[in-house]
Amino acid sequence: FTFNTLPMLKGFMYSFTNYRGYGGYDYVGFRNYKDLFTDLRVGKSYLFTFKYALVGTVLVNVLSLIMALGLNSQIRFKSALRGIYFVPNILGGLVIGYIFSFFFTYIVPAVGNALNISWIQNSILASEKYAWIGVLIVGVWQAVATNTIIYISGLQTVPEDVYEASNLDGATKWQEFWKVTLPLVVPFLTINLVLSTKNLLMVFDQIMSLTKGGPAQSTESISYLIYRNG
Known part of the structure; x- marks a missing residue:
């Protein structure tokens, strides 16, 4: 009750206030629920x-199953490879995000310029249309483990x-x-569908380290929007 039901009840109570997680608060009635359906920024997030979680869940489970089939087959160094593939889950989401941020911002464009490949000459994280794919790649890579x-x-x-x-x-x-x-x-x-969907719906670390919700608020998740605006 203390760690589950009570926080849920208090959260429901706070939903009728302007409480930001600290300090005092005032009751605002149904304003928060009204904003939920009328605020374009909330709708966009x-x-x-949901797009991130849906696509991510499919990719994570397809790639994970393929990986598992390979690692469960009769191959050499099977135990060592399993350990290597689990490394992404050991590292923190922020750490992985900052590593990939450097990769997407400097390494990939440098390769694109060197090979004259126009579509990777600019960072994917700077694209309002495709930045979510960069966030998705990082989230999927970590979740597969x-x-x-x-x-x-x-x-x-x-x-x-x-x-x-x-x-x-x-x-x-x-x-x-199949049979x-x-x-x-x-x-x-x-089990994996439930876990991956839950984790991907809660995406925060990858956004914090890669895009901070940009560009033009195109990668703001629900969790990140709550963090920014309370």
């Missing part, structure tokens, strides 16, 4: 957040006898994946 580990755990629960039976029936690798592997890892897929 909701659209960005945890989901891959969960998928590997799921793949290891599939009995070898099932694969042997499918081979005897003449199933191809593609048929084996055997995927149905048996659906519980793990469900």
Whole structure:
């Protein structure tokens, strides 16, 4: 109750005030809820957040499952590779964001100028139309690590006898994946879908370190808007 229900009730109470997280506050009635549906900036942040979460969830789970299938196969240095692929999840979101900010701002444009590739000669983070893709790349890159580990755990629960039976029936690798592997890892897929959607809807660190909501407020998420305006 103390760590779940009580904060939720207090949050609901504060939604009728102008409380900014500190200091005093006054009751403002339904003004905050009215702004939720009439403020264009709020609407824009909701659209960005849901677009980011939807595309990100699909990419994260597709890439994670492919990665897990590769790391679960009979390859050399399998344990070492699993450790390497988990590194992005160890680093903080802000740290990764600042690293990629330097990469997108200086490295990629330098390569574009050197190779005369016009579409990467300018930083993607400076583009109002495409900056969200830069934020998405960083968010997906970091999220893939945890989901891959969960998928590997799921793949290891599939009995070898099932694969042997499918081979005897003449199933191809593609048929084996769709008819055997995927149905048996659906519980793990469900977990990953929920976790990745939740985490991507809460995107903040990547925006703080990469774009600070810009350019022209095109990458403001709900979390970042709350941080900026209370």
